[in-house]
Amino acid sequence: METGTQGSLSAPVNTLSDVLQLHRTTMVYYEDDKREWKMQRERLADLEKWVLETISPHLAEVACSPSEGVHQWYINLKNRTGVTPDVEIRSARDKYLAALQQATKPPKDVKAWVRNWEEALTRAKTVGVKVAETAIDWWDAFSNAVTIFGYGDWARSYNMVHKEEIITNTLDYRKVVNDFMDCLRLPASKPKVVAKGVFPTFGTEDGRHDEESDTNSTQSTRDDRQKSSSLVERDYRRHKRQHSDGCQLCDENHTLDRCWIAIPELKPDWAIIPEDKKKKANERMEVDPSLKRLVQALRKKHKAEKRRSNRNKAKDKPDPGKRD
Structure with a gap:
């Protein structure tokens, strides 16, 4: 082992143990990088498989070349089938209006209709559909629908209690749906039959003729x-x-x-x-x-x-x- 002359700095010297330690450290880094690379490849393979399974064979042919990566696939698919904001708004509006058009008569499953209306309204509000922005707009549509379904008393009562929230646009449609679902969970009552003539008799207390x-x-x-x-x-x-x-x-x-x-x-x-x-x-x-x-x-x-x-x-x- 060589040493410097007296009065000068000693030069660093690599021993065998230093070399082995450096080699072990390098292998640890290499194994970590290899595991990350393998995991990334597996996830990319899963993503590629999912993309090819969820698009049509035609789009797979024209936009997802095997020689190109998933990133380029995304760019190709967006250019080929991308939805512009105006198309998205029209789609959300049409879905919301379709849900309201289904309310012209009582549905077989009222709960299913309410869930569909809630999803359509959520989407419409997210993209900014005008007919779904304010509480006055969507509440009038919802109350008219449930009135047709036979829940007019509930709609009138709810309107009286929450009238201020409707006017100030602070009423949450999610709360309305939850409250109406609670109403549906109550035991159904038979509709009261109104006799011919509003006052058939006011005679005896027990109602006999x-x-x-x-x-x-x-x-x-x-x-x-x-x-x-x-x-x-x-x-x-x-x-x-x-x-x-x-x-x-x-x-x-x-x-x-x-x-x-x-x-x-x-x-x-x-x-x-x-x-x-x-x-x-x-x-x-x-x-x-x-x-x-x-x-x-x-x-x-x-x-x-x-x-x-x-x-x-x-x-x-x-x-x-x-x-x-």
Whole structure:
């Protein structure tokens, strides 16, 4: 081993152990690079396979030459089939409008329609379709659709509760979908049948016809009852003329005998009536005795019909102690 002269710096000398250590370190780097290269090749092979399986044979022939890499394939495919922004907007708009056109009649699967509408609206909002930008636009379309499906009461109630959010465009359509799905999960109720004539009778409390109560009523009672019934019917006709475009009590788009404020028993469990709406209706009844009389008659009639329905159910229910 050579050393420098006294007073000078010693030159570095490579020993055998240094050479072996350098060789081992170099091999470690080489093996790491080899593993990364192999992994990259495997992933590129998977990508190439996926591209060739998902495009048509014609596109594979003209845009994916085996002599070119995946990067060049991407450039070739984009030049050949790339979608411009205007085409993307038209496609999203057409899909959204197609979902609305399917709502001209109740679908077999309401949940499937709602999911399809949500996906179409999401895509339309992402690319900036005008008819899907504001809550007023998409809520009107959605509420009209679910009304056709038989959920008009839910739509009207939801509109009352969230009217401010709709106007200010702060209502989230995802929340609307979630709330409507909750409504669909509730037990289905049979639609109520409206009898011919809004007020077939306002006579006895239990809803029976005058003939059934003749034996227990005097002539004067019958005359008073008929007078009261005529008075209520007169009130109804007058209010109907004054409020031909909506409910006499809450101004919503339904008849008074379907109003949840007039007859609270009609309101579903999921519905919420704003307190200011109730207060306004009560004030309207206080200043209009004929309207109050009309509401009281409707409530009385509804209770009578409910009692009669319960009696009929009790009759039809089999007696467990009775043998055939």
